[in-house]
Amino acid sequence: MNRVERRPSRYKPYLWVIGTDIETLPVDELVGQRYRVVGSRIWLDTQPDQRPAVPDSFSQEALPYLKAHPHRLHVPGLYGVLERTGAPPILLLENAPIHPQAGELLPELAAGVLGAPPLRQANWLWQLWELWGTLGELGLARSLLEPGNLRVDGWRLRLVELWPDGEPPTLAELAELWRSLLSPLHLAVSEPLRSLVNRLDADAVDRDTLALELNQILLRQAATTTSRIALAGATAQGPTQPRNEDACWPQGTPSDAAQGFQIAMVCDGVGGHDGGEVASQLAVQALQIQLPVLLAETQNESQVLPPQVIGQQLEAVIRIVNELISFQNDSHGRVGHQRMGTTLVMAVVIPQRVQTDDGWGRVNEVYLAHVGDSRAYWITPDYCHPLTVDDDIAGREVVACRQTWPVAQERSDAGALTQALGTRSGDYLQPHIQRFVFDETGILLLCSDGLSDNYRIEDAWANYIGLIIKDIVTLDSAVASWIELANQKNGHDNTAVVLMQHKLLVPSQAGAETPVGAAAFQETAMPAGAKLYGENLPHEEVVPTPVDSQPPRGVPRWVLAVSGSALLVGLLGWWLLAGRSPEPPEPEPTPPVAPAP
Template sequence: MTQVDIYPFKKYVLALGSGRDVPPGQSVNERYWVLSPGVWQDTQAPEPPENPDTVSAAARPYLQAYPHQLHIPTVYGECKLVDGPVLLLDNAPIDRHGRLFPTLGAAWAGATPFRQVYWCWQLFSLWPHLFDLNMAASLTAPEAIHVDGWRVRLSNLIPGQPPLQELANLIANLLPKSVPTVANSLQPILDECQDEQLNFDRLLEKLNRVLLSQAMEISLMTEVAGSTSSGQLPQNEDACYPSAVELERSSTADLPSLPRIAIVCDGVGGHAGGEIASQTVVRSLQLQLRGLLAEIAEQEEPLAPHVVMDQIEAAIRVANNLVASQNDSQGRTERQRMGTTLVVAVMIPQRIPTPDGYEEVNELYIAHVGDSRAYWITAEACHLLTVDDDVAGREITMGNSYPAAAHVRSDAGALIQALGTREANSLTPHIQRFILDETGVLLLCSDGLSDHQRVETSWANYIGLIIKNIVSLPAAVESWVELANQKNGHDNIAVVLMSCRLTGQTVVVEEKTLPPLPTQPDMSQPTELTAASKALLYGESEEPAEIDGPTEAKPKRSLQALVLAILLLIAFSVAGVAGMLLWQNLQRTAPPEPQDTITTPDS
């Protein structure tokens, strides 16, 4: 399955190479229509594009940068023309109307001080990754750096390893268009880039301080809701937090952390193994993360991003070993070993000391293992924040295959890692930090929803329902689940929504609000879709087409006995993770070599 943004009606790609200079309004190879210089429309999408049998030198850097596709384009295809070869890039900084997003320089003066610093943070964070690929020169070329709202996006990669001072000079040239507080804070950091003995990690820490100082002006309110469904399968191996069951189990002491944690797990393994693994990880992580939130709330200084990431990674490893030990104690081997995917979001409230006391800055950390996904959705855009841990992605990143070919392999979707199938030292969780400065919804889901680009093709109908308060968040969750059942239905489904709203914004409340969908609707008899679900499935003003027959709901299994057995071990794990907060200078470990695939028992 492709990881890139999917436009339901038109597919635009960016053309690079000596043969790209085709006049607008011309057709190329009876497939591509030249919209503007370098921007082509694929008139035959979603038919796979043409690619050479072997990977070209021009395409290889983009394949190797595949894990960073939040900022870097991916390869779409290649075509040979009389004037030379053309490399076509997908996930390029092109909007849905076929126009390039503005460059960093063009957008700088009109941006908020926070966004200016956030863009700088992203550029400096990308530097070591692109330097290792011999593509750091991309970050020193003003024409290659574009911005899509908060997100920095490169239009193309440029080979070279210039000194960091060149990136500093690019930003310094923009500072006259910044407010004095930003210019005065950034200039000393940029000046340090001239030092040949520069400590890059220390530089990032100083830049992070400036970023947090600007983020103090942002105040967020969060709300979280989640649900799962067995779909058309006899048992449900997906789990999430929060869910109706977890909310009933929560106490008053849990309420402060409740809207700050969201978890989705998709279990793998036969004989109820996947169900046990997913629920074990959900319950372990939510306990550990609540402890982490409590510890951070008592800190006198904000923790550096790498320190928080280390704590989250440690919690994930503890949860992994809980499942792995279950596998070992039950004698499960190879395909019998149970495991689970994971995507987790935690909103960390950092305390920032000021002369007038403490201010709070909310940092969003997202971690994932496997193919469960996270999307950030606003009224204008849907951003896929994660990259699947599957065979297709591994082959692309290793430079062995073009994406179009990798995604049609018979084993393309096979997982290369999951929680619990191996010991924690073989696990490589992916963890990112974001700071939100806009109202939107974070969507976490299993592949029961994300398959067939269901999110990418439905988000525009969905987002307005939340922002305009037409439906409640729990009702929106159930509508997403119903969408997956109607349009996919081949797998279990888990959905968690975290609504993030800037405080002080005006909310338009409709006079007639829709009633929430039932938590566990009776699917044994034909049911009329709610208005919220119709809006999701067919558009807010469209009438639905004929719907397939209903499916039978399956009872959920209770795992209370298992929970009681592992609660003591989890409690010790929470204490261990909290204690690790003292290790604020802990260095991140390097990721291991690509792993073998995770196979599941035949159904």
């Protein structure tokens, strides 16, 4: 995992530029014999293989972009700094909301909501609220109050710049932004939002209630659509490795019996001798025991569980796995680099029942958890969005404001992990938990660094996604193709890949303006002879209507009933009875590779 990643030489990033007296620069002018002006405050780096210039110390204006590095899904990062004589330095921002081919800023949020489906509108509003809390902790919440600073990239909300708060902004200022968006919103979204805004004006709602009601707006819209989820996964030893320390779930396509709980996970073991293999297998097996218990309890709940509660419970499950691996290390006297551990990236589909105008509907929320440098990507025919940020030395140096991201990636220890499951006590573990409500058809790809190294996914995703979305190849064949790519182009490590296909089903009558219940949905037309992923899945479970309706609760009964210590004792007993070292999996035959487009 110590690697120096290199982008493809043809990659030339568009940069957002911050500085004085730069708007008047003519198009096509070359700044510093390197950066070509392509538009107002948008430059193209013509020499991406060369290290961008950076100062010995960073100005106050540059620090926010370094501290916000873990939130790259929504915010830009510092690429470089151009020093000027007698003038403030120029900041160059990468990962800005600029179209990668057109070189233009993506649409503003206010323009994006016009004509967007109600579910996507509600999704943007929820992301805005989450960023309000996240950036507020960094003293950057004011960045959300300027409409022109908010851009939309498909389903996700992105920021052009970051602005320090000075005085912390108030909820009343956020309500004023929401008020400006009410007119183009769909009635199903604007009416409950208008009620919230009015109550904020009257100081009649607190932050917790506000979060619960915004979540209800999102889930009610999600309940008016339905989707089908299919899974497939595999691991490979790689052409140069003596053993396979990667593990995943599922292996292949899950059987009908295993489809009841939709879970995807990838683990990449670390540690001396066979420790990495043991740790990754142990983590997958332990999670397979715990997660169905959690999912079964959520299905029995008659009330919507807020994201914070589910996130806390998932974090507790991950901590139990950490303690289980740590216990094995202690019992074998492993210390230092001999201690085994594993990375984890995991997607768990949480089904919830939601009251809508048409009755009770079902929503599939996807919770993504990760520790270490195994990654998750959301891929559609239009874009590939990295959803996770690695826990490594390079990222640590950026957050500490010591180096920019491009410079930190050149370190010889850039890919060394800063945390993994089992290597240390749970007191030092900080799992990352995210919640997604996908509003489009796409693929959630989970993988170890055997595939993601050297930007293989960012460079090749367009060659694969169309075949999957159009049902030209099966998920198993697509997984085999990704593994073949890893073996041919990287080849220095084991590889694990799991694909979770999210297929959004559409109404039988296109153009219906009112929400359509799940019973009125049908599959989109498939190409002749194409295999439908998940076609062997059981029919959608009929959700019983609860006897009564109550407001959302803070902590449900199962959170109190499920004891982490009891689970840990049970898992330890199971592990000791089953044997301290799981048998390594039998080598699988080389799977067929999907045809190249």
